[in-house]
Amino acid sequence: MTTVLIIVGVVVVVAIAGYFLQRGRATGAGGLKRRFGPEYDRVLARHQGDTKLAEQELGERVKRHGSISAQPLSAEARERYTARWTRVQERFVDAPEDAVAEAGDLLDELSRDRGFPETGSAEDRAEALSVHHGAHVDAYRRVHGARDGSGGTEELRKDLVGARALFDTLLGNPTGQQVERGRTDMDKQHDAKGSVTS
Template identity: 55%
Template sequence: MSTGMIILLIVIVIVAAVVVLAAALTLRGRTRRGGPSLKRRFGPEYERAVALHDGDTKAAERELAERVERHGELRERPLDAEGRERYAARWTVIQEHFVDSPRQAVAEADQLLAELASVRGYPDGGRYEEQLAALSVHHADHVDGYRQVHRVARAGASGGLSEAGAGTEEMRAALVGARALFDDLSGPGQDSGRHRAPSGTAGGPKAGPGTHSHARTPTPWALHRSRPKES
């Protein structure tokens, strides 16, 4: 065998070894991102992704891993105290609107969340799916509230919901669910949603001394089914 042929065989072996090593490292990286790690990071979003993929865990994990790859390095822009108070006031108005116009209140909540997320550094609300995916990486526990209020707002705009009976109940549930993400995005903390101390939910306990008032904005009775309407 000639010297040239020997050199060629050595080069082929080296290239093949490099390819195998690269494939192994890629597989190892995907394995690290998958399984328990993704399940812990995404919580309810993990279960939802698996359900959407008809129980195909690997397909769901590929989708979630892609979200992390695209948006995992995103850092939320800070929101100053004035901005927090301004958004809190707007949310209070939305809750008050629900009494007389549930459909309008839900549409306003959807728009406000899209705007607030954009201000905090997430993709623009005009790219809803991308914005939702980014939010799911950093606020996995509460992002479904945004998903629900957006769906209900779209249905209301197209006439798919009435403002009586089941339609009103669905809108009420969507608005209450969206409040958790609003608290995450408008709060003073800078950590991701899954690592932030739980904020008050609608109708939760009152804020203690030194707590920003917007974190516990009272929820109108209209958002609680159990409280009868006063005359």
């Protein structure tokens, strides 16, 4: 009987250790790098290469925002958002800074509708977005940072194209096709403006 209890105890301990080992892999360096993408490198650089501090910060983000689950959008809401983004791109031709600022506001609204936090600063929202959309969160920061007016038109165009990838992801569109279409539309508008002014 004692032997059976010892064997059962060992099996339970091994199972628990396996669980925590697997969980550690999912949130450890490799798991965090995969989850956060370029955001991992950004946080690591901010902590001057201190992996432990960077991973602690990212782990805290996962604890705070990892349970956010995307709220569905109705077909009508998707159409409204798509139409609004098209207007943002069209506005870029005449007012690039205003269009990029409007894109930031549109991303805020769309992310709230999808279940991300409503309150806090743009950086708070960026941190929440980074847990689920690490590959695109830099574009979110750039459109919010573009409000200071320091970027040229080409830089603003790149910011808007990058933001389109996050927009499509939040909307639920496959990003590749939508981003390429958005880039082509903006390039045509940019070329048309150039030919009119030259």
